[in-house]
Amino acid sequence: MKAAVIPGLFLVGATALGAASVSAAPIPAPARQEQLRALVTQDCGSCHGMTRKGGLGSPLLAENLAGIGDEALVATILDGRPGTPMPPWRALLSEDDALWIVHHLKGEMP
Amino acid sequence: MKRLAVVAALVALSACAEAPMRATGDLGLVVERADGALQLVETSHNTRLSRVSGLGDLSHASVVYSRDERYAFVFGRDGGLSKVDMLSGRVVGRVMQSGNSIGGAISQDGRLVAVANYTPGGVRVFDTDTLEMVADIPALGADGQTSKVVGLEDAPGNRFVFSLYDSGEIWLADLKDPKKPAIRKFTGIGKQPYDALVTEDGRYYMAGLFGEDGIAMVDLWNPEAGVRRILDHYGKGQQPLPVYKMPHLEGWAASGTQAFLPAIGRHEVLVVDTTTWREVGRIAVAGQPVFAMLRPDGRQMWVNFALPDNGKVQVIDVPSLSVVKTIEPGPGVLHMEFTPRGERVWLSSRDADHVTVWDTETLEQVAELPASKPSGIFFTARAHRIGL
Numbered sequence: 396m397k398a399a400v401i402p403g404l405f406l407v408g409a410t411a412l413g414a415a416s417v418s419a420a421p422i423p424a425p426a427r428q429e430q431l432r433a434l435v436t437q438d439c440g441s442c443h444g445m446t447r448k449g450g451l452g453s454p455l456l457a458e459n460l461a462g463i464g465d466e467a468l469v470a471t472i473l474d475g476r477p478g479t480p481m482p483p484w485r486a487l488l489s490e491d492d493a494l495w496i497v498h499h500l501k502g503e504m505p
Numbered sequence: 506m507k508r509l510a511v512v513a514a515l516v517a518l519s520a521c522a523e524a525p526m527r528a529t530g531d532l533g534l535v536v537e538r539a540d541g542a543l544q545l546v547e548t549s550h551n552t553r554l555s556r557v558s559g560l561g562d563l564s565h566a567s568v569v570y571s572r573d574e575r576y577a578f579v580f581g582r583d584g585g586l587s588k589v590d591m592l593s594g595r596v597v598g599r600v601m602q603s604g605n606s607i608g609g610a611i612s613q614d615g616r617l618v619a620v621a622n623y624t625p626g627g628v629r630v631f632d633t634d635t636l637e638m639v640a641d642i643p644a645l646g647a648d649g650q651t652s653k654v655v656g657l658e659d660a661p662g663n664r665f666v667f668s669l670y671d672s673g674e675i676w677l678a679d680l681k682d683p684k685k686p687a688i689r690k691f692t693g694i695g696k697q698p699y700d701a702l703v704t705e706d707g708r709y710y711m712a713g714l715f716g717e718d719g720i721a722m723v724d725l726w727n728p729e730a731g732v733r734r735i736l737d738h739y740g741k742g743q744q745p746l747p748v749y750k751m752p753h754l755e756g757w758a759a760s761g762t763q764a765f766l767p768a769i770g771r772h773e774v775l776v777v778d779t780t781t782w783r784e785v786g787r788i789a790v791a792g793q794p795v796f797a798m799l800r801p802d803g804r805q806m807w808v809n810f811a812l813p814d815n816g817k818v819q820v821i822d823v824p825s826l827s828v829v830k831t832i833e834p835g836p837g838v839l840h841m842e843f844t845p846r847g848e849r850v851w852l853s854s855r856d857a858d859h860v861t862v863w864d865t866e867t868l869e870q871v872a873e874l875p876a877s878k879p880s881g882i883f884f885t886a887r888a889h890r891i892g893l
Contacts, residue, residue: 446564480751
């Protein structure tokens with residue numbers, strides 16, 4: 396019984412360490428990242444295309460976003476673009492979520 | 506000699522008879538959008554028959570059917586137009602007709618299929634037999650810019666009607682001579698038309714506007730009269746909620762003189778009087794409606810919702826305009842399709858990876874079919890409906 400518990404403990408320790416070493420900014424927990432990945436593909440995808448090549452919304456490929464600052468993109472995601480169909484996501488996404496999405500879209504996060 | 510011919514005919518017959526003979530009237534396709542595949546389904550016993558793959562990016566894919574209900578034309582997001590044989594379950598034709606498309610329509614005579622494109626914006630028309638392009642209509646707006654095309658619908662008289670999102674126009678293209686489309690343009694119809702429908706009788710084309718309130722309507726019996734603006738309050742109005750998913754107008758149908766529309770950015774379905782085109786009521790619902798679809802007999806309406814309420818579906822009793830049941834068929838409900846006479850409705854739950862079938866009388870689930878990230882459900886009966 397004891398032997399079975401110890402590897403589990405090691406695993407937990409390793410993930411916590413791994414997360415801490417990536418960045419000082421709080422990044423969403425792995426389970427949340429999973430949800431965000433699905434949100435980007437499916438829900439952002441309904442306007443921007445599941446492959447992010449654009450649709451009613453502009454293309455969101457890494458090359459399209461490379462020249463735009465993270466903060467500006469976070470603001471667009473959280474506050475939307477009034478006068479266009481891009482909605483504000485603040486009610487569903489935190490600042491950390493939005494920043495993670497920006498890194499994810501830019502190809503800096505898997 | 507005669508004998509030989511008979512034997513040859515028998516051999517040919519038995520070769521065909523490998524698969525039992527069947528008709529297509531109770532068939533349909535379920536889009537599995539993540540895998541670029543389709544499930545061929547059958548609604549008499551609620552079963553899956555086969556899977557068709559290799560159709561590219563099927564996010565926001567839609568399907569129309571040939572008049573004999575034998576072939577499906579599938580419009581993919583990546584600009585692919587595929588022709589699927591409903592009997593063999595095979596892709597029998599495919600063209601990459603643009604970089605980015607949003608949907609299409611089939612002509613009244615069944616000989617032409619038209620595709621609406623975002624980039625480059627315009628409509629391309631193909632021969633349904635050969636998938637050869639017969640007409641190319643770039644959407645160069647009155648502002649001199651190419652526009653995204655949305656809300657492409659078929660109309661009687663072998664016409665197609667569509668809207669230009671960026672320049673705010675409606676174009677009516679007459680394809681009686683497919684090589685020389687005659688186009689009538691209505692400009693200044695309002696800001697950002699985002700979707701449209703043709704009424705079941707083929708008479709009215711209505712485009713919902715995202716950039717302002719109201720609906721732009723063309724009477725196709727009398728296009729000379731121009732565009733009329735109806736439902737001036739239809740839209741976001743004051744203090745709207747964020748719209749996470751654009752509502753669809755496709756399910757619009759009239760029950761008597763009442764028609765129903767999903768409100769934009771509000772938890773309501775609007776009731777419209779089709780004799781005056783005025784709003785006569787609102788039904789409070791569980792979220793922002795995406796599809797508000799009437800059962801074919803008009804007695805009942807089923808409504809699904811945008812995030813964060815996209816796990817629910819509500820059933821509305823039309824005579825009393827009240828919600829009679831809220832169901833949760835599995836998270837991420839994307840589409841609904843009634844069987845031709847409406848005794849069943851099929852619901853796709855993207856995040857549950859299944860499709861459920863409901864009895865519309867008892868409002869109980871009668872079947873569940875696995876499907877990978879299912880989105881649109883399209884039954885062959887659409888072949889005989891104007892505007893689908």
